[in-house]
Amino acid sequence: MILKNKISIAILAAAMIGLGGCASSEDEEAKAVANQGVQALYANARESMAVGNYAQAAQTLSAIDSKYPFGAHSHQVQLDLIFSYYKVGKPDQALATIDRFVRLNPNHADVDYAYFMRGVTNMELDNNLFQEMLGVDRSDRDPSKSREAFEDFRRLIQKYPNSKYATDASERMLHIKNRLASYEIAVARYYMRRQAYVAAANRGRYVIENFPDTTQVQPALEIMVSSYNQLNLTELKQNTMRTLRLNYPDSEFLD
Template identity: 30%
Template structure:
């Protein structure tokens, strides 16, 4: 998952358009001071006004010099913490680090902004950058899903706190992808336990998919695996319920055909026990 969404790039350009206008005003001063690294170091003195540092950072960014622009905003943040220019610098730092693939640094800047300025109009954008940064670090299904879980948390936070934000629709779309991957990880672990006949452990994993990832593509297989696991344990009523719920919701799938065949070979039929947690979960009843 490398690269940057074209949609995000467009939104960022629009979002920071006002800030970039300041760079035009400061361009003569900034360009004169940006001849090289030594010049940058000389200007980054404790008595350099924050507005000068900020406009120099914008000018560097406008030139495409993202590394030096990042350093300039970092310098400003260190010299004038909690100032209005420091707040604007955090927005730029989050975006610049994300653009450069430095996701840890982007997340740090974004989270700091949200912590310090939760009511600011840019807070939603910062949560979006944090979510995107985690999203870009999502590993394959065989590895630990820590970044995936954190992406889900950031996107959920954005959706809940800023439902009217221009970033919410994309966050909802990304969250569906994230949740599908988390459900897939649960399925992988559940299958691992099932293969080793650790049925209680496998049931717990498939149950988590049914309860927490019911809208993902994995729920059909999860119901079949629950049928398998419960049947192997001799808990026939729950196996019958899992198969019946699978048949009610996904009657034309191979998973239901396999569940039906499994029970039929033992002389049983799918039959729903409405008191079962499986049945209640699909009726929208909290079973926890």
């Protein structure tokens, strides 16, 4: 029994020494990284980005940003950090870094990129993973982040019409318009179910007036026709029917 206890104690002591050695090794490695110059740290971060390890890149870039906030690489570090945060699904950190960059560097040559990434990040916040995975229509969810993204892209195009990101931003704005129009249609259909026909017709008209270049114009007209019919507003119904017939002759509401 005594022999067994001595063996157990020896094994435990060896294990503790080993753990201590590992901890010491890790501490030394951390210190070595911390003692690297900004050039070496930034090279490591860029290498991590190149192989798609954005989590490691974000960690290293954040360390550089904290330790060398006004260094020669500070602007590019922040821009890379924005992208790395976006790639690893940390939109709040990305937005905070974007806002700080724009506030401190309003005239920087790459500030248009910051505006663009703000729009892209807000679009990502509006996305619903489960909707994409399961094909569930959730167009009725709050579109506030899409509205923010739309404003980000609008500001980019207004301030920097010749930016290399302007074309992409315009295409994304069209996508967002469809998203916002879909939300209005979802709300209008809710009002229809509640027999709130005036509210439903107003939502339909809002889509026609504000999103005429989207795919939601036809359902908007159909909701208006149905609402006016329920409200016995014959003239408004007939006018809307003419517009519907002219643009969507295959609509079932024309039967």
